[in-house]
Amino acid sequence: xxxxxxxxxxxxxxxxxxxxxxxxxxxxxxxxxxxxxxxxxxxxxxxxxxxxxxxxxxxxxxxxxxxxxxxxxxxxxxxxxxxxxxxxxxxxxxxxxxxxxxxxxxxxxxxxxxxxxxxxxxxxxxxxxxxxxxxxxxxxxxxxxxxxxxxxxxxxxxxxxxxxxxxxxxxxxxxxxxxxxxxxxxxxxxxxxxxxxxxxxxxxxxxxxxxxxxxxxxxxxxxxxxxxxxxxxxxxxxxxxxxxxxxxxxxxxxxxxxxxxxxxxxxxxxxxxxxxxxxxxxxxxxxxxxxxxxxxxxxxxxxxxxxxxx
Amino acid sequence: xxxxxxxxxxxxxxxxxxxxxxxxxxxxxxxxxxxxxxxxxxxxxxxxxxxxxxxxxxxxxxxxxxxxxxxxxxxxxxxxxxxxxxxxxxxxxxxxxxxxxxxxxxxxxxxxxxxxxxxxxxxxxxxxxxxxxxxxxxxxxxxxxxxxxxxxxxxxxxxxxxxxxxxxxxxxxxxxxxxxxxxxxxxxxxxxxxxxxxxxxxxxxxxxxxxxxxxxxxxxxxxxxxxxxxxxxxxxxxxxxxxxxxxxxxxxxxxxxxxxxxxxxxxxxxxxxxxxxxxxxxxxxxxxxxxxxxxxxxxxxxxxxxxxxxxxxxxxxxxxxxxxxxxxxxxxxxxxxxxxxxxxxxxxxxxxxxxxxxxxxxxxxxxxxxxxxxxxxxxxxxxxxxxxxxxxxxxxxxxxxxxxxxxxxxxxxxxxxxxxxxxxxxx
Ligand SMILES: [Zn+2]
Numbered sequence: 145x146x147x148x149x150x151x152x153x154x155x156x157x158x159x160x161x162x163x164x165x166x167x168x169x170x171x172x173x174x175x176x177x178x179x180x181x182x183x184x185x186x187x188x189x190x191x192x193x194x195x196x197x198x199x200x201x202x203x204x205x206x207x208x209x210x211x212x213x214x215x216x217x218x219x220x221x222x223x224x225x226x227x228x229x230x231x232x233x234x235x236x237x238x239x240x241x242x243x244x245x246x247x248x249x250x251x252x253x254x255x256x257x258x259x260x261x262x263x264x265x266x267x268x269x270x271x272x273x274x275x276x277x278x279x280x281x282x283x284x285x286x287x288x289x290x291x292x293x294x295x296x297x298x299x300x301x302x303x304x305x306x307x308x309x310x311x312x313x314x315x316x317x318x319x320x321x322x323x324x325x326x327x328x329x330x331x332x333x334x335x336x337x338x339x340x341x342x343x344x345x346x347x348x349x350x351x352x353x354x355x356x357x358x359x360x361x362x363x364x365x366x367x368x369x370x371x372x373x374x375x376x377x378x379x380x381x382x383x384x385x386x387x388x389x390x391x392x393x394x395x396x397x398x399x400x401x402x403x404x405x406x407x408x409x410x411x412x413x414x415x416x417x418x419x420x421x422x423x424x425x426x427x428x429x430x431x432x433x434x435x436x437x438x439x440x441x442x443x444x445x446x447x448x449x450x451x452x453x454x
Numbered sequence: 455x456x457x458x459x460x461x462x463x464x465x466x467x468x469x470x471x472x473x474x475x476x477x478x479x480x481x482x483x484x485x486x487x488x489x490x491x492x493x494x495x496x497x498x499x500x501x502x503x504x505x506x507x508x509x510x511x512x513x514x515x516x517x518x519x520x521x522x523x524x525x526x527x528x529x530x531x532x533x534x535x536x537x538x539x540x541x542x543x544x545x546x547x548x549x550x551x552x553x554x555x556x557x558x559x560x561x562x563x564x565x566x567x568x569x570x571x572x573x574x575x576x577x578x579x580x581x582x583x584x585x586x587x588x589x590x591x592x593x594x595x596x597x598x599x600x601x602x603x604x605x606x607x608x609x610x611x612x613x614x615x616x617x618x619x620x621x622x623x624x625x626x627x628x629x630x631x632x633x634x635x636x637x638x639x640x641x642x643x644x645x646x647x648x649x650x651x652x653x654x655x656x657x658x659x660x661x662x663x664x665x666x667x668x669x670x671x672x673x674x675x676x677x678x679x680x681x682x683x684x685x686x687x688x689x690x691x692x693x694x695x696x697x698x699x700x701x702x703x704x705x706x707x708x709x710x711x712x713x714x715x716x717x718x719x720x721x722x723x724x725x726x727x728x729x730x731x732x733x734x735x736x737x738x739x740x741x742x743x744x745x746x747x748x749x750x751x752x753x754x755x756x757x758x759x760x761x762x763x764x765x766x767x768x769x770x771x772x773x774x775x776x777x778x779x780x781x782x783x784x785x786x787x788x789x790x791x792x793x794x795x796x797x798x799x800x801x802x803x804x805x806x807x808x809x810x811x812x813x814x815x816x817x818x819x820x821x822x823x824x825x826x827x828x829x830x831x832x833x834x835x836x837x838x839x840x841x842x843x844x845x846x847x848x849x850x851x852x853x854x855x856x857x858x859x860x861x862x863x864x865x866x867x868x869x870x871x872x873x874x875x876x877x878x879x880x881x
Pocket of ligand 1: 602603604629681682728729
């Protein structure tokens with residue numbers, strides 16, 4: 145594996161290998177006082193974030209550090225990134241500075257793909273940490289890791305993804321990955337928040353959350369960004385909450401074993417009732433914890449694994 | 455100017471090769487001709503067509519001379535077989551007054567490779583709010599008005615523009631894009647854009663404006679021209695409007711006749727254009743609509759851009775691609791080789807209809823004795839490989855880079871004078 149840009153077309157064996165690595169890393173580090181493995185010593189990992197996301201950036205940073213890589217952060221304020229330098233020039237600078245891996249978050253869909261193209265000659269790996277409305281593959285991997293912990297094998301499991309699928313890179317990456325791993329995915333959203341051509345996706349579509357809940361093994365809520373409320377995608381936060389929010393009443397409709405996921409940050413009271421978010425059924429803090437191990441596994445497969453097998 | 459003989463050429467690709475004698479800028483004889491001291495262009499059976507007319511060219515001067523000038527764009531046009539181009543008004547400053555349009559026309563004459571006709575803006579600053587001085591610009595020779603790049607979206611302004619233009623005998627050319635439906639749009643709204651996470655540009659944003667404008671044009675009794683038709687629905691609307699007697703004409707670009715949104719998979723902005731590349735089904739419908747005359751003509755939407763405006767992330771890239779030097783070959787590939795058009799049909803869509811739409815009296819004329827020798831000679835059997843860097847344009851943003859294309863321009867004549875020959879600008 146050279147880059148991780150997307151989960152579309154991902155080889156299920158490859159995905160499983162990453163998830164297995166993440167699980168064994170988690171086990172190896174559990175209870176340790178010094179959580180540091182020497183695997184990526186001497187390797188340089190640079191995070192370039194054109195969009196603020198403390199959550200994702202810190203997760204990658206810790207993952208790199210626990211693998212003993214040298215981790216450098218570039219964020220959009222106060223750097224050339226914020227001064228209008230082109231993405232291409234930034235890419236060439238990072239390559240010249242000796243980056244082994246660039247982790248990029250960017251508001252433009254496809255930015256990570258373009259970056260990988262510009263870095264081809266330098267041989268630098270690229271991890272897509274979220275590009276516009278396109279994909280966020282490590283989020284999907286950490287979601288899958290969390291679901292595997294709670295549910296075991298994902299084959300045949302019924303998972304609903306609820307909310308703003310249209311603008312959600314998390315939803316896209318999860319649809320590709322979860323279906324590749326054999327899960328049955330249902331998208332639950334109003335028609336305004338579903339992408340054109342969703343009928344050709346390997347999913348089923350529903351507008352009725354209540355009807356889906358009793359047969360689900362997991363429900364994954366998506367963020368509803370504030371600007372959508374003014375874009376006419378739905379009439380009001382209240383109506384959204386009534387139709388698609390995961391209330392305490394709805395939690396009771398779910399089977400006993402079912403898991404609740406949310407990529408954060410959460411809009412408590414609208415997307416998810418506070419009591420649901422804090423219930424043991426919710427795996428939201430597990431997602432954050434698994435995020436570090438999954439990202440360690442991704443860096444391992446990109447930067448260390450290949451040399452061993454080559 | 456010495457007389458010229460085009461030896462062994464086939465007007466409209468029909469019949470046995472003949473000689474065409476050009477004297478004093480007009481066709482003096484067709485048949486077997488001999489003329490002392492005449493320069494000879496050996497045709498080897500090449501197809502002779504009236505010179506091409508492009509209703510939709512962005513020459514970027516004034517304002518972005520780093521990407522194209524009237525001189526370089528004229529050279530690209532002549533090499534592409536064009537003898538007249540319409541330079542769009544979205545320059546900087548905008549061509550919304552007689553000073554700018556007069557400047558563009560004068561520079562065009564100084565360069566002298568093609569007739570450069572400035573397009574005047576419909577509204578001041580292309581802002582869609584206040585009508586530009588259409589009458590003053592028409593007096594300065596403007597035949598076509600357009601806010602291209604922007605849609606004249608206010609229905610009242612569009613109505614007034616159509617009504618007002620009637621007295622001037624000019625045409626209003628609309629870039630049909632309902633702006634509220636394309637906020638943030640990056641690609642054709644469909645499966646491909648959904649997959650790539652690119653905000654959609656729905657076909658209905660074009661079709662709703664074209665429908666509205668056809669109704670307004672019919673109501674006003676005015677002439678409307680629809681720029682770069684890209685969807686199946688627009689073709690349907692045009693068919694319906696024409697059947698009702700609307701004076702509407704329409705153009706399609708070469709790239710919309712060939713390329714689809716499948717090309718977006720790499721996120722390479724060389725494929726970014728406005729309106730966006732549509733689906734294979736749309737391409738099929740557009741080809742047929744052009745063959746049937748529902749769409750009147752081909753126009754390039756030649757849009758040069760600097761490297762930094764294209765070699766970037768998709769959403770930051772400017773829309774547009776070069777078109778002048780590849781248009782003929784794309785028409786050969788999509789319309790001639792598919793049997794949808796013969797060479798007379800090519801003459802119709804690339805020369806005669808655009809000249810009629812813009813009201814040019816001496817372009818798109820029949821190949822007959824006494825007519826202006828404004829001609830394009832085409833080798834239908836030639837193939838060539840596209841190299842953007844070798845184009846006469848300053849910019850090199852062609853989506854056809856590296857493609858092998860059929861059909862090549864052998865020579866271009868403007869009123870008897872050779873402007874381009876063998877792939878080079880004539881001295
Ligand atoms: Zn346009």
